Amino acid sequence: MGGDYQAIGRSRGGLTKKMHAVVDAAGKAVVLSLTPGQRADITEAGPLLHEVDPKAFIADKAYDADPLIDKLEEREITPVIPSKRNRRNPRKTSFLLYKNRNITERFFAGLKQFRGIATRHEKLKSTCLAAVQLVSAISGIK
Template sequence: MRAERFVISDRSWQILEPLLPGSSRSRGVTAKDNRLFLEAVLWKVRVGGPWRDLPPGFGVWNSVFRRFRRWAEADVFQRIFDVISGEPDFEYMLVDGTIISAHQKASGAKGGLENQAIGRSKGGLTTKVLALTDALGNLVRFALLPGQRGEITGVPELIEGLTFNAFMAPSHGLKANHCRATDKAFDANHLRAELHRREADAVIPAKRNRILHIPHDAEAYKWRHLIENYFSKIKEFRGVNTRYDKTDTSYRATWNIAATMIALR
């Protein structure tokens, strides 16, 4: 196996190693080749190839896959990201959604497409990722929704338990050819009422069809490009930009792995 296939630097490994199950610093049995395993998972996330095509230097593909699933189901990758991402700057938060095309091989999991956050629309199978970043454009949380689902339905999950000064989001939904319709996005009375209850400013441009126009801070709204920049960065990972994972658990783990590598840069 060629050395250039490895992407975890020694500096990053020093940070990651104690956070992994079975590390040399934890009690109990030490896991075998944690670094090699993580490199194998990163190959899958970066390339987006099938597990069966995992280069043999990373180990037996099925063993790596089963271990990945165990860690994903135990929220290991989520906990790693939470530690690596650090303390967010909530001077204001930015929320937006992006549509991800799901590969045809991503269908077929138990429970049906909807239960795995996959929607079926004119353009095929899609997953909508609703992301929340802090004032610096760093990812804090994200939620997976079926592609045709309205973005605003994922907001309660994202902001639960968080304290922030301002909430910044677009007024209109995603406009993509494969969406059934543009959703209502975030200019909704009930969301504005919830933000008012939290004493947070709503930096949300009003829809054109509002009877009474609601002003917003146009200068502050210019910073919304930070979350769009984040989408651009994380979509450099092919396993993120196209969903190949059948289950929402695995795809959520894929996002957390990619987000962890971005946070380590």
């Protein structure tokens, strides 16, 4: 029942958490999740993908790992992930599709317009997740 349970992680700046979201083409949140701040982003990709069945998975270089890409290809999901700089065999990426990643970035920018979320004011996982869900629902109505 420690910090991991409440999605609280430690960093130089203090206690942190990360928000993860699956966003549809219209910029609406489909699935939301919170993890401790020091946890790698890619660890949350699998659990979030079990909730949805997308045609493409658009993500940044942090998600460039063969096990995830293999899992995506098994489910016939197109991985749109640029290769890391140190990758031995860089993969081809459709940068035409990758441009749509800004939809996700705009979703997070919209969340950060609300001070309580931008400053990570809520400490408990349940209240923070509820605040993020409320704000994403309000932004979805606009």
